[in-house]
Amino acid sequence: MPYRAPVEEFRFIFEEIVGLNEVVSTERFAEATSDVTQAVLAEAGKMCEEVIAPVNRNGDLHPARLENGVVRSSPGFAEAYEAIREGGWVGLAADPAYGGMGLPFSVGTAVNDMMASACMALQLNPLLSQGQIEALENHASDELKALYLPKLNAGIWSGTMNLTEPQAGSDVGALRTKAEPNGDGTYAITGQKIFITWGDSDLHENTVHLVLARLPDGVPGTKGISLFLVPKKLPDAEGNPGVANSLRVVSLEHKMGIHGSPTAVMEFDGATGWLVGEEHGGMKAMFTMMNNARVGVAAQGVAMAEAAYQHALAYAMDRKQGKTPVKGGSGAIVEHADVRRMLATMKAEIFAARAITLACAVAIDMQHATGSADWAARAAFLTPISKAYGTDVGNAVAYEGVQIHGGMGFIEETGAAQYARDARITPIYEGTNGIQAMDLVARKLMDGGEAAFRLLEEVETHAEACRAQFPDLAGAVWAAAESLRETTEWLLGREDLNDRFAGCVPYLRAFARVLGAHYHLKAAQAEGGTGARSRLATFYIKRLLPEHAALLAHVQEGAEGLYAITDADLAA
């Protein structure tokens, strides 16, 4: 079952739902006209279908290996990566001054979505490079930029993020890696990092690590952390990879999924590094990069869902079991109501999650193009929702993809299980979905709810505007937004942050449900109210949206009853 890139779906969402035209109307992105964007997406889609998707199972069956300290990538990955590199897809949204294409981040997110559907294990490599490119563009010295960015944008060198240590996961501030000034402007980096995605690569001339470490005068916690660029091979006078730096891959992890993506334990033993950004300003630099990386992971979630959905739909259309329950049917299982319910749910969820993710990406583009604080606030607010909802949907849809296959779904040769295993990392990395939800109810409500209320106002205004055309649907969306507003006010009224954290995940899910319903309603409207999108919107709003009420009831229970359950109760 080959992957089919949903190019038309991106066009529709960009033009009718999330307003890419606003992005194109800015000076910065004036060249990203609809024609250009469509051509870019079509070309990327073709590559994903024809070159990348065919290596996906190779990656699963033949994981990346560590041989004599060097990573050997999965069979076929080199050729598939070469297509990505040659197409200029790594630097798609990067600064043209350093070899990037300068296209909107939102267009890059769509391309990443397709590449991840085709082969997420491989796509992680350019995704990490993109994160590094962005961090360097925003925080590195001109010298570092000039030396590294062209190589990264060209995909000749590859970038990694080195944050986690065994004792410092969600609590980044607990890290112990040290940076000592060498006296010549460089630093000696020493420490161990874990979970380093593509920590080494045989697809590139050089691997460039961004490493969080503490300077001798760095205070404990996050405020004493600085960011360093640490290449595997030190560039020579011509900027080519020279002598080896003092760092190595200790081992690769044996993981549940994304076997083709080498996850390394890295050891830095006085490795030479260069400061990126301010001393002790590492978290700030890292956060710029992480926020956008979170949208990248949201797109991976949507991508896993898309691939799993296509795979399951093809099976359900083809597989015949028993008498057809519909007049004139063929007996294919798609005709059974419960299989159809699963497929409709999957498709409706994918649309909602993709629209939210691309709405967030558009907000990031608007923030970059206009410098507007409102757009920045919207991007910041939508980021944790995109990341958590996109990856929840990725897992839920991949789970149902297995289910639709019945017994065949549990057999690895079928391919459905791989999507479920690969998707499982997405709610964990780049900040677990619990961390996203905590971010949403704490930091992202620190504006007194302004960003939240502005979004809800948009939802309600739109629902009002199309109430005549869709009385039931618009009424339901309006009422749900109103409940969400009330719960948001309730959250804002809590003094004890634990009262917010106790229901942060249900709150995030309810917000995503309401936004999903809003985008579905927009889709129905864009279509004129009588086509496939209207039918899917009706399904989503009538059958899935009602869940918001239960989620909000959960939120308003607060912390008391939760902490009433003692450690001893949990262990009883």
Place this chain on the structure above:
Amino acid sequence: MPYRAPVEEFRFIFEEIVGLNEVVSTERFAEATSDVTQAVLAEAGKMCEEVIAPVNRNGDLHPARLENGVVRSSPGFAEAYEAIREGGWVGLAADPAYGGMGLPFSVGTAVNDMMASACMALQLNPLLSQGQIEALENHASDELKALYLPKLNAGIWSGTMNLTEPQAGSDVGALRTKAEPNGDGTYAITGQKIFITWGDSDLHENTVHLVLARLPDGVPGTKGISLFLVPKKLPDAEGNPGVANSLRVVSLEHKMGIHGSPTAVMEFDGATGWLVGEEHGGMKAMFTMMNNARVGVAAQGVAMAEAAYQHALAYAMDRKQGKTPVKGGSGAIVEHADVRRMLATMKAEIFAARAITLACAVAIDMQHATGSADWAARAAFLTPISKAYGTDVGNAVAYEGVQIHGGMGFIEETGAAQYARDARITPIYEGTNGIQAMDLVARKLMDGGEAAFRLLEEVETHAEACRAQFPDLAGAVWAAAESLRETTEWLLGREDLNDRFAGCVPYLRAFARVLGAHYHLKAAQAEGGTGARSRLATFYIKRLLPEHAALLAHVQEGAEGLYAITDADLAA
């Protein structure tokens, strides 16, 4: 992190929630006194902790292999199985006339729950034998019983179920395997079967297959199917394994989980078989067995949840990250509200699913002990709910178990991922959860809703009775039961079965939510209303039960809006 058998939890549920005392008050189960049951559970628990759990990871890392046509089981499985065999655990609930222990099925279900937590891949072997024992007890000739049951009960021979064929999965009636009379009272069985759990075994002297096949005069569909007993080795005159029968294992599947359980493609090439039950009565015989096997799978779901929960809780109690959010805390992640929410949800769901499963098992015991049609109807009604909810909970809890471990959860060495992978088969085999839900809203409502309404009456009567003690909780449970009653009436009023099927899964989930709340309320009451169980009941009823309303809203949408979404819409 070693597994700890929840022996006290079984005692509580048996004595305070599901009324095992009623079972013991029957003549048939008079010997299963509380003391006996407790001793049995304690002994089984000890074996699971000390002997079985230690081989669980072996099974994952070293799957069963096919060598020269013979299955080689995972390292350590032989020793662990020997403990099961020696303890008499295979024939725990079987007829003492043939070497069984004659204990209630409900007690056997609790033992199976513990064995599956310890190592589900291995536990599948005795589970399948138990299903076969039951089928033979109820349908085989005295001669077959005398020859096979003592060996099966003693665990010296092992039993399998051969239903599925490539074209006949959920649609069993499409099977093509043939049975030709040999003229000597035996039959020649020819055909291929797939997904045969423990289709061969090196843990046993002999493997006994129950095979569904069609006699020459068998009509197409399920009504023309008969059941045959087909041993791997034909018993000689002394009843010992003699010459090889004409059957073989063609291959073993490469699966997402339960690697230690060999899943075979079986080929029968004129193999000698004996008829079990009536000619063309195979489905009836198989259903007796499958219904109880479904409760067995429900227990596997609960078991996976229990094991995953214990594993995640130990990690959350130990793992320190960041500042504690609670006064005087240690910084362990269990103190974080969102981690605590996950753990409390997991624990509350496990209790609910286990109570429903054991209530179903008790109904089966009462049906067997009394022959009462009411108990039979209750058992039949609770079976699909137990199976689907138990296995949904198994997967949801194992998923959260991975999540609580953060990045470590994705690393196979941690063990959390194995539970998620192993659990994934349980909503699929023994009838997918969609099939369970279809069974619930169609066949199990054919009594005009009598069984459903009798259950709901019990829920409401109990809620009424403890309204003074728990005004909020009892009120919520009562109201939820009332909504469920209304939706049940709505379902009964649908003439088009597709209107029932369109929402069958949400209906089943809502029913489980209400029953779960009911059992939690009973637990709170049994405890006096002030302890750990009351706090957990409050959590479940206030935070999880509200979901029933959204599920019931989904049900009442019916088929129209679902089938309005065309095949072309799904493929768009």
